[in-house]
Amino acid sequence: MTEKTKVKTLEKVVIRFSGDSGDGMQLTGTIFSNLSAIFGNDISTFPDYPAEVRAPQGTLSGVSGFQVHLGSRKIFTPGDKADVLVAMNPAALKVNVKNLQPNAIVIIDTDSFQKRDLAKALFTTDDPFDELGLRNVQVISAPISTMVKDGLAEFELDNKSALRCKNMFALGLVCWLFSRPLESAMHLLQTKFAKKPAIARANIKALTDGYNYGHNIHASVSTYRIEPTTFEPGYYIDVNGNNATSYGLIAAAEKAGLTLFLGSYPITPATDILQELAKRKDLGVITVQAEDEIAGICTSIGASFAGCLAATSTSGPGLSLKSEAIDLAVISELPLVVIDVQRGGPSTGLPTKSEQTDLLQALYGRNGESPLVVIAASTPTDCFEAAFWAGKLAVEHMTPVILLTDAFIANGSSAWRIPDLEKYPSITPHYATSYKGDDWKAYRRDSETLVRYWAIPGMEGYTHRIGGLEKDYVSGGISTEPLNHQKMIYTRKAKIDKIADFIPDLKVQGDEDADLLIVGWGGTYGHLHEAMEILHEQGKKVALAHFKFINPLPRNTEEILKKYKKVVVAEQNTGQFVTYLRGKIDNFTPYKFNRIKGQPFIVARLVEEFTKILEA
Amino acid sequence: MSTEVELTYSPKDYKSDQYVRWCPGCGDHATLNCLYKAMAEIGVAPYNMAVLSGIGCSSRLPYYMSSYGFHTIHGRGAAIATGVKTARPDQSVWLITGDGDCLAIGGNHFIHAVRRNIDINVVLMNNKIYGLTKGQYSPTSDRGFVSKSSPFGTVEDPFIPAELTLGARGTFFARSIDTDLSNLTDLFIASAKHKGTSVVEVLVNCVIFNDGIHKTITDKEYRADRTIFLRHGEKMVFGKNKEKGLVLDGLKIKAVTIGEDGYSLDDVLTHDAKEKDPTLHLMLAMMADDLPVALGVIRDVEAPSYDESVASQIRDVQSKSKNHSLKDFLLTKDVWEIK
Numbered sequence: 001m002t003e004k005t006k007v008k009t010l011e012k013v014v015i016r017f018s019g020d021s022g023d024g025m026q027l028t029g030t031i032f033s034n035l036s037a038i039f040g041n042d043i044s045t046f047p048d049y050p051a052e053v054r055a056p057q058g059t060l061s062g063v064s065g066f067q068v069h070l071g072s073r074k075i076f077t078p079g080d081k082a083d084v085l086v087a088m089n090p091a092a093l094k095v096n097v098k099n100l101q102p103n104a105i106v107i108i109d110t111d112s113f114q115k116r117d118l119a120k121a122l123f124t125t126d127d128p129f130d131e132l133g134l135r136n137v138q139v140i141s142a143p144i145s146t147m148v149k150d151g152l153a154e155f156e157l158d159n160k161s162a163l164r165c166k167n168m169f170a171l172g173l174v175c176w177l178f179s180r181p182l183e184s185a186m187h188l189l190q191t192k193f194a195k196k197p198a199i200a201r202a203n204i205k206a207l208t209d210g211y212n213y214g215h216n217i218h219a220s221v222s223t224y225r226i227e228p229t230t231f232e233p234g235y236y237i238d239v240n241g242n243n244a245t246s247y248g249l250i251a252a253a254e255k256a257g258l259t260l261f262l263g264s265y266p267i268t269p270a271t272d273i274l275q276e277l278a279k280r281k282d283l284g285v286i287t288v289q290a291e292d293e294i295a296g297i298c299t300s301i302g303a304s305f306a307g308c309l310a311a312t313s314t315s316g317p318g319l320s321l322k323s324e325a326i327d328l329a330v331i332s333e334l335p336l337v338v339i340d341v342q343r344g345g346p347s348t349g350l351p352t353k354s355e356q357t358d359l360l361q362a363l364y365g366r367n368g369e370s371p372l373v374v375i376a377a378s379t380p381t382d383c384f385e386a387a388f389w390a391g392k393l394a395v396e397h398m399t400p401v402i403l404l405t406d407a408f409i410a411n412g413s414s415a416w417r418i419p420d421l422e423k424y425p426s427i428t429p430h431y432a433t434s435y436k437g438d439d440w441k442a443y444r445r446d447s448e449t450l451v452r453y454w455a456i457p458g459m460e461g462y463t464h465r466i467g468g469l470e471k472d473y474v475s476g477g478i479s480t481e482p483l484n485h486q487k488m489i490y491t492r493k494a495k496i497d498k499i500a501d502f503i504p505d506l507k508v509q510g511d512e513d514a515d516l517l518i519v520g521w522g523g524t525y526g527h528l529h530e531a532m533e534i535l536h537e538q539g540k541k542v543a544l545a546h547f548k549f550i551n552p553l554p555r556n557t558e559e560i561l562k563k564y565k566k567v568v569v570a571e572q573n574t575g576q577f578v579t580y581l582r583g584k585i586d587n588f589t590p591y592k593f594n595r596i597k598g599q600p601f602i603v604a605r606l607v608e609e610f611t612k613i614l615e616a
Numbered sequence: 617m618s619t620e621v622e623l624t625y626s627p628k629d630y631k632s633d634q635y636v637r638w639c640p641g642c643g644d645h646a647t648l649n650c651l652y653k654a655m656a657e658i659g660v661a662p663y664n665m666a667v668l669s670g671i672g673c674s675s676r677l678p679y680y681m682s683s684y685g686f687h688t689i690h691g692r693g694a695a696i697a698t699g700v701k702t703a704r705p706d707q708s709v710w711l712i713t714g715d716g717d718c719l720a721i722g723g724n725h726f727i728h729a730v731r732r733n734i735d736i737n738v739v740l741m742n743n744k745i746y747g748l749t750k751g752q753y754s755p756t757s758d759r760g761f762v763s764k765s766s767p768f769g770t771v772e773d774p775f776i777p778a779e780l781t782l783g784a785r786g787t788f789f790a791r792s793i794d795t796d797l798s799n800l801t802d803l804f805i806a807s808a809k810h811k812g813t814s815v816v817e818v819l820v821n822c823v824i825f826n827d828g829i830h831k832t833i834t835d836k837e838y839r840a841d842r843t844i845f846l847r848h849g850e851k852m853v854f855g856k857n858k859e860k861g862l863v864l865d866g867l868k869i870k871a872v873t874i875g876e877d878g879y880s881l882d883d884v885l886t887h888d889a890k891e892k893d894p895t896l897h898l899m900l901a902m903m904a905d906d907l908p909v910a911l912g913v914i915r916d917v918e919a920p921s922y923d924e925s926v927a928s929q930i931r932d933v934q935s936k937s938k939n940h941s942l943k944d945f946l947l948t949k950d951v952w953e954i955k
Contacts, residue, residue: 188950235951236952237946237950259703281930281933282939283940283941284930291728295724300699302698302699306700306704307704310703417954421941458664459663460661460663463682463684465632467687468687468689
């Protein structure tokens with residue numbers, strides 16, 4: 001280490017890797033996050049990629065980014081603005097201007113900052129930094145492409161393959177900047193390219209060259225040290241929300257002693273769930289890639305009828321297509337988990353961006369009176385808990401459950417302690433064999449929970465017919481009797497309402513005597529929590545009530561929402577949750593905070609708005 | 617030594633306690649009765665059977681069987697049946713559907729079920745009309761057909777279920793008429809024995825909205841001359857006295873009278889339902905106008921079934937894996953320990 005280089009110890013830092021969608025920024029970011037997690041930092045990541053697989057090279061629309069926030073204490077969000085930006089081309093620099101701290105470190109590949117490249121990114125002068133008004137950033141300019149080509153001269157790779165390694169050179173530089181040992185990065189590359197050892201060696205060479213370059217250039221920038229944080233003892237992995245959702249379903253099936261079945265159709269940003277579960281044949285998971293969204297859910301309904309823990313995964317437009325089939329599961333009272341990884345809408349909308357705009361669709365978007373359970377996951381790792389709960393409530397209460405996640409938490413990742421399933425609650429399918437009477441019928445119900453009993457093909461003595469037509473309350477046969485219909489409507493609703501007795505109460509974090517209660521649900525938890533922490537540091541009294549269970553609501557919801565002088569409901573839509581709450585709680589008139597930009601909340605903005613409300 | 621008790625069932629064991637609500641004279645009654653008989657013959661226990669359907673007159677059928685039954689939503693029966701069979705390959709899965717349910721709203725699910733060759737038995741009751749909504753034309757109605765929604769005649773050509781089935785790479789297709797009870801029962805038995813998607817098209821009469829639609833082939837006076845019942849390994853002969861036969865004339869099928877124009881029985885084609893190449897099966901299935909309508913098992917070829925392939929792939933992966941629980945698997949990832 002040179003004398004010029006100062007080592008600063010930081011609590012947390014935000015790094016953004018940005019380049020062309022073909023530059024391998026997602027891989028670079030993932031490896032850096034993983035090695036930081038292995039080093040002992042808490043992490044939160046946010047991949048931000050374009051909808052096009054390969055937009056024109058070097059253009060603004062083709063920029064792909066991966067942001068990671070690491071810290072020596074608990075990290076709740078991927079961070080607002082980057083302290084370090086890796087910009088592989090001028091377009092990446094331009095797109096990220098608004099995401100930069102004023103004195104950020106910017107690493108650029110000078111080989112791709114030539115006249116032609118600047119023109120592609122619509123720069124009009126030779127000095128992109130000046131043009132963008134970036135006067136205080138510290139720039140590390142390195143001819144990355146040239147050095148990678150030179151460094152790999154002996155590898156007998158063609159030019160294109162050699163240049164593919166330049167992301168690893170950049171990663172090496174970042175590792176130097178944060179004093180990260182290279183061993184775990186090397187190990188991750190060896191695993192990633194296990195079948196292509198030559199490519200693995202080339203990537204490792206570029207990585208090492210990048211690290212050494214940083215070390216040798218006497219760069220007059222600060223390097224950073226982020227101390228390891230303290231975690232609960234155990235085995236950890238890095239997990240994104242979609243994988244955590246998949247594992248939560250597997251865990252629920254394991255606990256219930258059922259086969260997990262997923263019928264699904266590929267759709268951004270939910271496809272990872274299908275892909276992950278398709279790989280889990282080792283654990284006996286059955287997946288069907290159906291011909292369309294409707295068949296995705298219908299194969300699952302068939303599997304549920306046949307006795308599986310059945311799920312289907314989708315995003316907004318797919319949820320619309322599944323509506324009629326969800327209603328079939330409602331009236332036939334079959335267990336089913338429907339996962340909606342929300343993205344920007346309406347219609348095709350913003351497929352790769354995040355929103356909370358499907359809430360009312362999940363609650364009400366079907367014909368007839370159609371009550372079901374709605375749950376929302378709050379963080380990437382909470383997707384595991386939420387999916388487990390979804391499976392548990394579906395199977396034990398014979399109902400479809402819609403699990404809402406979103407693109408932000410589905411793609412974002414965090415360090416996750418491998419759970420002890422022994423400590424999780426049991427899941428007991430409500431089988432017909434547990435019916436006590438001697439006159440079993442398909443729609444006999446448990447008198448307490450109103451849950452009907454599950455009889456599956458192959459069980460002798462329990463054959464029955466169900467379907468989408470209204471049933472007689474007693475016999476389960478088809479009935480068009482007016483009074484019976486009304487009774488069935490109220491019974492289906494009461495069955496869902498009673499689930500409130502089986503879910504945890506809402507917990508409030510922060511000050512008991514808060515002047516402002518922040519209310520949120522789903523994937524905004526990290527940002528709302530961080531905003532609360534900052535307000536606490538400023539001496540303000542605030543609390544946070546974050547909802548996982550949306551329908552039914554926890555029993556203590558009204559008591560909590562009415563306890564505070566001021567309440568603000570913050571969500572990424574025009575006010576869907578607040579509309580719902582106001583329908584449930586009389587005289588509830590909270591403040592609202594709504595942003596629908598397809599991007600996560602910005603903590604600084606939340607703090608600003610909440611302060612205004614406190615001062616109002 | 618254990619003694620195996622052979623369980624036997626009679627057709628009444630498959631009847632449910634529900635009153636059958638189809639119109640008197642509807643061809644669906646005959647289809648249902650043949651199904652009862654076929655089930656008894658196959659000997660599958662009612663509790664090991666799942667009978668699924670979509671929406672329409674024919675889709676009411678599951679209520680009338682004592683098996684596990686599921687009357688689902690319009691057109692989606694094939695997808696739901698796919699889920700049932702993939703989840704439980706050990707169960708006998710039947711899909712009851714009609715021309716509207718299967719070939720209009722459910723067309724996509726139908727062709728994909730056939731393409732996957734999932735081992736379900738499809739009973740497609742084709743009356744060329746929408747009965748439950750009281751008389752609109754269906755995707756199998758002939759061009760020019762006048763109905764409540766086509767008062768001046770349709771201006772579209774119909775699907776031929778066999779053509780769609782074979783076009784979707786179907787491995788089993790059979791056709792029958794609702795009045796031919798003994799053959800229909802046999803076709804259901806053959807379809808149950810087939811591993812893969814089997815489609816049995818039953819040409820049924822709708823007495824209310826499309827009475828006599830299949831009359832030109834079902835009436836006793838023309839039936840022998842206007843239909844041919846194909847049997848694997850047998851000569852393709854038809855007519856009251858089996859005096860007519862089918863021969864190949866270039867790339868076309870021709871009906872000839874044996875002993876006339878120099879044609880002998882040796883010239884008549886022999887039906888090979890097991891031939892993998894579907895060309896001749898398609899030509900036979902498409903016969904109309906001057907040629908007799910083909911009935912019987914037109915195609916019955918072996919191919920891997922989807923449900924079995926899914927199950928065997930899982931068995932295969934599991935036999936090579938050390939993971940028996942989620943935790944086993946998670947520990948194989950890039951794990952770090954915090955003490």
